[in-house]
Amino acid sequence: MKTLRLFAHYAVLILAALIVLFPLYFTIAGALMTDAQLMRFPPMLVPQELHFENFAKVLDAMPLIRQFFNSIFVASAIVLGVLVTSVLAAYVLVFLNIPFKNVIFGIIMLTILVPTESLIVPKYLILVDLRWINSYPGLIVPFVASGFGIFLMRQFFLSFPKEIYEAARIDGCGHLRFVLTILVPIVRPALGVLGLYTFIGSYNMYFWPLLVINTPDMQTLQIGLQALNSSESTQPSLIYAGAAIAIAPMLVIFYLFQKSIVRGLTSGAVK
Amino acid sequence: MSARSLLARHIRGYSVRDMAVAALFLLPCLIIFAAFVLYPLGRTFHLSFFSNDLLGRPVHFVGLEQYYRIVSDPYLVGVMGTTALFLAYTVLPGIIIGLGLALLLQPKIAAIGVFRALLATPFAFSVAAAAVVFNVFYRPGIGLFNGLLQQMGLPAIDWLTSPNYALGSVAVVSIWRYMGYTLIVCLAGLQSIPDELYEAARIDGASSWHRFRYITLPLMTPTLFFLLVVSTIHSLQTFGEIKLMTAGGPVNSTTTLVYSLYKSAFAYGSSDYGLASALGVVLLLVVTVITVIQFRFLQRKVFYS
Numbered sequence: 001m002k003t004l005r006l007f008a009h010y011a012v013l014i015l016a017a018l019i020v021l022f023p024l025y026f027t028i029a030g031a032l033m034t035d036a037q038l039m040r041f042p043p044m045l046v047p048q049e050l051h052f053e054n055f056a057k058v059l060d061a062m063p064l065i066r067q068f069f070n071s072i073f074v075a076s077a078i079v080l081g082v083l084v085t086s087v088l089a090a091y092v093l094v095f096l097n098i099p100f101k102n103v104i105f106g107i108i109m110l111t112i113l114v115p116t117e118s119l120i121v122p123k124y125l126i127l128v129d130l131r132w133i134n135s136y137p138g139l140i141v142p143f144v145a146s147g148f149g150i151f152l153m154r155q156f157f158l159s160f161p162k163e164i165y166e167a168a169r170i171d172g173c174g175h176l177r178f179v180l181t182i183l184v185p186i187v188r189p190a191l192g193v194l195g196l197y198t199f200i201g202s203y204n205m206y207f208w209p210l211l212v213i214n215t216p217d218m219q220t221l222q223i224g225l226q227a228l229n230s231s232e233s234t235q236p237s238l239i240y241a242g243a244a245i246a247i248a249p250m251l252v253i254f255y256l257f258q259k260s261i262v263r264g265l266t267s268g269a270v271k
Numbered sequence: 272m273s274a275r276s277l278l279a280r281h282i283r284g285y286s287v288r289d290m291a292v293a294a295l296f297l298l299p300c301l302i303i304f305a306a307f308v309l310y311p312l313g314r315t316f317h318l319s320f321f322s323n324d325l326l327g328r329p330v331h332f333v334g335l336e337q338y339y340r341i342v343s344d345p346y347l348v349g350v351m352g353t354t355a356l357f358l359a360y361t362v363l364p365g366i367i368i369g370l371g372l373a374l375l376l377q378p379k380i381a382a383i384g385v386f387r388a389l390l391a392t393p394f395a396f397s398v399a400a401a402a403v404v405f406n407v408f409y410r411p412g413i414g415l416f417n418g419l420l421q422q423m424g425l426p427a428i429d430w431l432t433s434p435n436y437a438l439g440s441v442a443v444v445s446i447w448r449y450m451g452y453t454l455i456v457c458l459a460g461l462q463s464i465p466d467e468l469y470e471a472a473r474i475d476g477a478s479s480w481h482r483f484r485y486i487t488l489p490l491m492t493p494t495l496f497f498l499l500v501v502s503t504i505h506s507l508q509t510f511g512e513i514k515l516m517t518a519g520g521p522v523n524s525t526t527t528l529v530y531s532l533y534k535s536a537f538a539y540g541s542s543d544y545g546l547a548s549a550l551g552v553v554l555l556l557v558v559t560v561i562t563v564i565q566f567r568f569l570q571r572k573v574f575y576s
Binding site: 012016017021026030039041042088089091096098099104111114117119121122123125142150203204223225229240243254258261262 | 299303308386404455459
């Protein structure tokens, strides 16, 4: 009876996994089929032979390498910015005794609560005034400070033993030296969580780059996919190949760093 | 007085040096927040009281007219209805699916870690990648989904081209992509329930339904409530799926609040910044109300425990 129930449990799990993973499976399978095979009836679900040339063709259809570089560059720059600004701000909020600390913390929390979509018009107009439309600063600068990042760092710093801080200060350790040589090495796992979380979010960003960028060579990969979607509409194999390339780095990161990602995602949820 | 001795001073018990360091450390993030959150926040309210001149500059003060349009123009009233319908399609179904999968993944049996990773995978899909892939699945005629339906002897569905189905088809993609997150949060909630409670219930002969109803569900309430709030806000902000799959159509059946905001400000050179800003204020107010309710509820939870 018990083995039967266990067997049924695995059967349901496998069925659920098949349904949930089907779009991922078919993105990869479709990227390896010809368009004729993809339009066949009844639908072909398993590629007969592997057509890797689709990946070469998609390189011709869009400036994919350049856009891939744009995505990675923009996401990395944002991660670097967020890590620096979050550590510095959270350090002040946790360790320093200054006036109006609660007001500053309130402003930071406010930035988390405001949905960015509601501010999109004035943000766009600011970018026009700064002449940052269609530029890397336009894609990067608005995101290099994150209320969530400061909040997350603050949570980690709060559990940092105050005695170590006081001892270091009495020994004459300066603020910046304390941050760089003692605090950062100790909270490295937390930085990893924040970095991953920020990288995934920035790499997958869609709304903002859509507004800010207007030439193909400045587009990020996510916006590049859109061109594939409209101009190559008769070639589903290229859409699958493009999407497969776009998600590949995220899949690698997701499986490699799953524990850290889960920690980052649940840090706001379950306390 | 030299800079050195100035820094060594104290004002009202605060060290001048500490305040200088704090200002320096906070400066980068405060500049960004001022330029890209606080100023735009004020400017959104300000712009919502204006309409454009012929060159697209918002110069005519019109008071509350933009807000009046939102409650009286049939198109915009329809947009609010579509937004509500989209929430109904995505929020609760998404949470129920996430909780269901998390319950399946709860028992500590062999290879469960593999299944946990596999089922959370949609999280790795970007909005854009998911939308373009599902676009091909949803194609009329030769599309994969209709091919599979026909093979099973079922009639084809106009997934994205019928006003009756388009919003639901977009909701499916949205739920699927967000499922990884819902699942991960539910699993974390389930893992915080002590095993002894289940052991005790089992010894008392409680059925699995009773264990779910009287242990899992009550102890999961804070997690589920958190998810309700977060998913609602997330769903309200849905943009990429709609832009890439239906562009708000057919006949505006997928034009939600955020998409109509985008359309009135940026699509077809319309540049109706006044209306877009008023819609932004509406979105802001809805999200704020939801968040305030969450805080009040969570405070009560703290009180009870």
